[in-house]
Amino acid sequence: MIAPSPAFCAELDQLFRWRRDVRHFETRPLPEGLLDILLRQACQAPSVGLSQPWRFVRVASAGRRAAVRAIFEACNAEALAAQPEARAGLYARLKLAGLDDAPEQVAVFVDTQTQIGHGLGRATMPETLSYSAVLAVHTLWLAAAARGLGLGWVSILDAPAVAEALDVPRHWRLTAYLCIGYPRAPSDVPELERAGWEHRLPPDDVLLER
Template sequence: MPSFSPAFVDELDRLFLWRRDVRHFEARPLPEGVLDLLLRQACQAPSVGLSQPWRFVRVASPGRRADIRAIFTGCNAAALAAQPEARAGLYARLKLAGLDDAPEQVAVFVDTQTQTGHGLGRATMPETLGYSAVLAVHTLWLAAAARGLGLGWVSILDAPAVAAALDVPQHWRLTAYLCIGYPRAPSDIPELERAGWEHRLPPGDVLLER
């Protein structure tokens, strides 16, 4: 294993702290080649049986983006209607997508029928194929944050509708729809925490010892 300096470890800790789910983006484009670099780094993520099941769709067409925006609008209205009265006002004030401003949009799918990896490690836990695609998202997220870029994960979407709008193979399952760009107001505190929606739990609250 390579040896990493204490200074690098400190910077890595700072990267984890500043990685944010961004909802407000500047409209300026990414430099040429940066998205390709981020996707190459995402492909360095670990995967069960080296299956590499992630599939990326760069959504650049205005028509396709409009379709995704319409899907989000419908799902967001339903989510707002389902909020308890005490939280409905706060929910309505949250900007839950960067779909209007982010210069890049990338849909991440998992190929549920991939033969790569020959099924190793999936017989007892087939869901690890999807987990592998999530690891690719997280790797991309950190790579973006290291370059001063923000990433927003839009989850208020109807997954089959998104797959149909993007015309992908039927056995691809949506894992994440990502907005990527320069954050308008960077912060080391999650936006939902700043807004009063929720707070970060201390590690002791999620640790069980046996």
């Protein structure tokens, strides 16, 4: 293992601060081949038993994008209706998807029946297979941020409906639907915090010692 320099650690800390859930994208495309590089880096994520259960679907078809957009609109309408009156106005003002402008859309699935890794490490905690796919998403997120790209995780979706719209194997389960592109207004403060929806907790508030 290479011993990181103080300068490297400082830059890594800056990367963590600038990794944001982006909701507003420029429409300009990514350079040719860049998404392939990001996905290769995502595949370097750790996984339980080296199972590598992540499966990526690059959604390029206008028809399939429209289908996902329709699923989002239906789910978002339900979410808005469920908001308490005090928060409904703020929720309605939030742009909760980059589905219109982001040049790249990638769906991340977990292969629930993968035989890779021979089941090591997940007999008592089978959910670690899904956690592994989430680690691939986070690795992709950091790789994108390091290149000045933003990533938005669209979670207001009917997962089985998205899987059907993308025509993937039945044993693939949706983990994340990602919009990737250049952010319109980069910031080191989460948009939801800037909008007054929520604030980041200090580490001491989430640490318990025994």
